[in-house]
Amino acid sequence: MANRRVIYAYNNGSGGARQLSEALRAPLIRHRGSSYRPLRGDVIINWGGHDALPRDVTILNRSTGISNKLAFFRGAMAAGRNGPRVPLWSTDRRVAHEWLVGGHVVFARTSLTGHSGHGIIVVSPGERLPDAPLYVQYVKKESEYRLHVMRGHVFDAQRKIRDPQREPTNWQIRSHDNGFIFAREGLRVPPDVTAQAIKALAVSGLDFAAVDVLWNAKSEIAYVLEVNTAPGLEGQTVTNYATAFRRYCGL
Numbered sequence: 001m002a003n004r005r006v007i008y009a010y011n012n013g014s015g016g017a018r019q020l021s022e023a024l025r026a027p028l029i030r031h032r033g034s035s036y037r038p039l040r041g042d043v044i045i046n047w048g049g050h051d052a053l054p055r056d057v058t059i060l061n062r063s064t065g066i067s068n069k070l071a072f073f074r075g076a077m078a079a080g081r082n083g084p085r086v087p088l089w090s091t092d093r094r095v096a097h098e099w100l101v102g103g104h105v106v107f108a109r110t111s112l113t114g115h116s117g118h119g120i121i122v123v124s125p126g127e128r129l130p131d132a133p134l135y136v137q138y139v140k141k142e143s144e145y146r147l148h149v150m151r152g153h154v155f156d157a158q159r160k161i162r163d164p165q166r167e168p169t170n171w172q173i174r175s176h177d178n179g180f181i182f183a184r185e186g187l188r189v190p191p192d193v194t195a196q197a198i199k200a201l202a203v204s205g206l207d208f209a210a211v212d213v214l215w216n217a218k219s220e221i222a223y224v225l226e227v228n229t230a231p232g233l234e235g236q237t238v239t240n241y242a243t244a245f246r247r248y249c250g251l
Contacts, residue, residue, distance in 0.1 A: 005251050006036060009230065010048035016233035017047045023242035024251060043251060048230025060207040060249060061229055068112045069226055070134050075203045076224070084199040084224040087214075088137040096135035100125045105138035142217035145189060146182060147197035148231070148240065150208040154197060155244040156237060157189050158182040184236070190215055192222040200224045207249065 005026040009017035012031055021028050026045065029036050038044075038054040046053060046061040053059050070091065076083040090096055096106050103125050110132050111119025122138075123129050148156040163181045197211040210231035214223045233241060245251045 004039065004041070005043045005045070007045045007047055008049050008051075008053065010050065014047060014230060016231065016238075019233050019238045020045070020047070020241055023238050024245060026251070043249070045245070046229075048228075060245075061209075063205060069109055070112050072200075072204065072227055073134075076200070079199075079203040082199070083203045084196045085222065087139045087223050087225070090135050091133060093129060093131065093135070096123075096137075097129055099135075099137050100127075100129060107136040107138055108132035109134040109136060139214050139223050140216060140218075141214040143215045144225075145193050145197075145213045145215065146228075146231070147189070147194065147211050147213060148208075148237070148244070149197050149201040149211055150244045151248045152198060152201070153244070153248055154189075154194055155248075156184070156240040157187055157194075158184045158237075159187055159189075190220070190222065192220065196222045196224050200227055208244070 005024065006029050007017055007021050007024075007026050008029045011017075012028065017028060020026070024045075027036075029044075038057045040056055042054075042057040044053060044057055044059050046059055053062065073086055073089050076086045088099070096108070099106050100123065105125070106123045106129065108121040108123055108130050109119055110121060110130070112133055121130055121132070129135075144160045146158045146160070147154050148158075159182070161181060161183045193213045193215050197213055200211045200213075201209055204227050206227065206229065209227040209229055211227050212225040214225060215221075216223070231237075
């Protein structure tokens with residue numbers, strides 16, 4: 001049967017992929033023992049997967065290599081003025097050490113594919129700088145946003161806020177483990193945050209992604225941290241993704 005829609009997730013246990021599967025009525029492809037055989041006209045939603053996928057069907061997010069932090073920063077740099085604004089970064093430990101000497105905090109990223117703050121070592125001036133494949137100069141921020149973008153359209157926006165039930169353990173890395181949650185009620189997203197998120201998707205070559213953006217209110221400048229090809233989904237976000245796939249991808 002043609003024109004089928006299915007989801008291939010990086011992990012069959014992905015809660016976001018399962019919920020999206022139910023909302024779109026699109027089955028998940030099992031990694032092992034799958035009976036799925038691609039047919040011309042099929043549409044596969046690639047939810048963070050990095051495996052080779054069929055060439056003769058439509059793949060949404062055919063390549064997700066750009067979700068690698070270093071690959072994304074390099075892509076942004078190569079795009080020049082057409083690319084998103086990103087923090088200062090380097091793969092050279094000596095450069096990062098100079099930042100520390102200059103009084104800047106440095107994020108040593110020991111994992112290029114980690115999420116939710118995993119693989120980040122925060123290094124302050126005077127502290128030892130570890131070996132890492134990527135160093136990023138810390139940007140002071142008023143707010144951190146996650147914008148969900150599909151084919152040039154921002155269809156959902158959230159801001160990281162302090163979890164009222166918990167005391168934050170780290171204000172520099174605003175992750176769930178450190179006491180932060182996403183909120184969307186009464187949200188007003190600065191125009192530059194939206195503009196940078198759209199640019200980030202454009203240079204990534206992706207059909208959709210959740211883009212994490214920092215907002216420095218003093219300078220009124222936004223910086224893109226990364227793109228996420230398999231963001232966590234729950235509640236209204238699931239509904240918004242299903243609606244966006246139907247509206248912008250014809251599913």
